[in-house]
Amino acid sequence: MSPDYSYLKRDISVTVAGLEDSGKTYFINRLLGYSPSQVFSTMGVNHELYNADGIILGITDLGGLPSFRKTLWKSFISRSDALIYVTDITKREQLTESKKWLSRSLNWLKEENPVLVLFNMRDEKFSSSEVKSIIKRFSNGIRKRNINYLSTSFSSGKNFDQTVNWLASSIIQQLIVDKITVEMFISYIKTSNGVYEMRLTTPQSHLNSDVLSPVIQCKFSSSQFPIIEILKYRDRQFIMAADDSVSCWLVTTRMEQIRSTNLLTKLLLEFVKDLQGINKTERSLTETEISRYLLNNIIDKQVFWSVKSTPLFEISLIRDFQDE
Numbered sequence: 001m002s003p004d005y006s007y008l009k010r011d012i013s014v015t016v017a018g019l020e021d022s023g024k025t026y027f028i029n030r031l032l033g034y035s036p037s038q039v040f041s042t043m044g045v046n047h048e049l050y051n052a053d054g055i056i057l058g059i060t061d062l063g064g065l066p067s068f069r070k071t072l073w074k075s076f077i078s079r080s081d082a083l084i085y086v087t088d089i090t091k092r093e094q095l096t097e098s099k100k101w102l103s104r105s106l107n108w109l110k111e112e113n114p115v116l117v118l119f120n121m122r123d124e125k126f127s128s129s130e131v132k133s134i135i136k137r138f139s140n141g142i143r144k145r146n147i148n149y150l151s152t153s154f155s156s157g158k159n160f161d162q163t164v165n166w167l168a169s170s171i172i173q174q175l176i177v178d179k180i181t182v183e184m185f186i187s188y189i190k191t192s193n194g195v196y197e198m199r200l201t202t203p204q205s206h207l208n209s210d211v212l213s214p215v216i217q218c219k220f221s222s223s224q225f226p227i228i229e230i231l232k233y234r235d236r237q238f239i240m241a242a243d244d245s246v247s248c249w250l251v252t253t254r255m256e257q258i259r260s261t262n263l264l265t266k267l268l269l270e271f272v273k274d275l276q277g278i279n280k281t282e283r284s285l286t287e288t289e290i291s292r293y294l295l296n297n298i299i300d301k302q303v304f305w306s307v308k309s310t311p312l313f314e315i316s317l318i319r320d321f322q323d324e
């Protein structure tokens with residue numbers, strides 16, 4: 001048998017932990033679309049890959065039996081980018097034990113990495129006030145910056161989508177927010193009126209044309225295949241993704257971590273694809289529509305944008321653009 005290198009493909013690693021029989025494996029199987037018929041207690045560790053909006057999440061299913069908790073958890077959780085912690089709310093006698101292991105897990109995880117705590121088996125008879133009070137008692141005394149609590153039922157599907165959305169967006173964005181500062185976003189969009197150039201700049205930025213003009217150009221892919229460029233110039237990093245009618249640039253401070261750059265590049269490419277999708281409807285977008293779309297998606301949803309203060313915004317039409 002040849003060795004399996006598939007784990008190398010993952011962009012982010014997410015660990016799913018919790019006491020035995022809380023629903024971890026069931027959740028992961030459902031996420032991956034496996035049939036839930038075979039259920040065995042997880043012996044040790046399982047690795048799975050999940051594609052969330054083009055970002056490959058490596059999901060580690062940690063066995064919850066006491067022998068695994070003592071040996072395996074620390075080494076996996078401390079190397080993980082995010083933690084999903086599952087607890088079974090029907091087992092009241094285990095809640096204290098579960099909380100104890102959550103606290104330990106939080107000590108192993110890096111402080112800035114996001115955590116989602118799921119109170120599972122919500123389909124069993126519980127009133128919402130009972131669930132609220134369990135969550136309140138459980139979370140009492142736990143101090144952690146990026147922590148979310150959610151009650152779920154994986155068998156009925158309650159809050160399953162929210163959990164998956166959290167996986168896809170919050171993990172990725174939190175990681176980017178923590179590790180990367182984007183100073184400027186520039187996009188070029190071809191429409192029947194000409195090419196629109198749109199710039200968003202953080203108010204704190206000292207970027208001037210000496211830094212920008214040697215690098216940033218209005219260019220598109222000459223085929224249906226998208227193009228990507230990553231350049232370093234004067235203490236800045238420039239990332240570009242473009243297809244044949246949309247081109248987006250990010251100017252960031254230099255990143256030590258290659259992985260953050262890869263993630264940002266993938267997100268930018270996804271963004272270009274979305275924008276291309278709305279631009280390719282029968283009539284092209286107007287200036288107002290472009291502005292609204294970009295402002296909503298970049299600033300309100302904080303895609304790429306880690307800065308809370310409102311960025312400076314400019315949009316203009318480049319009339320003399322020559323299509324080659």
Ligand SMILES: Nc1nc2c(ncn2[C@@H]2O[C@H](COP(=O)(O)OP(=O)(O)O)[C@@H](O)[C@H]2O)c(=O)[nH]1
Pocket residue numbers: 018019020021022023024025026027039040041042064120121122123124152153154155156
């Ligand atoms: N009623 C109910 N049963 C569930 C739910 N999630 C998981 N289970 C069941 O709980 C048992 C333990 O689940 P499993 O995923 O193996 O737990 P793990 O040890 O944490 O991996 C299985 O029989 C699942 O079918 C749920 O939301 N509601």
Ligand SMILES: [Mg+2]
Pocket residue numbers: 024025026040041042061062063064
């Ligand atoms: Mg399991």
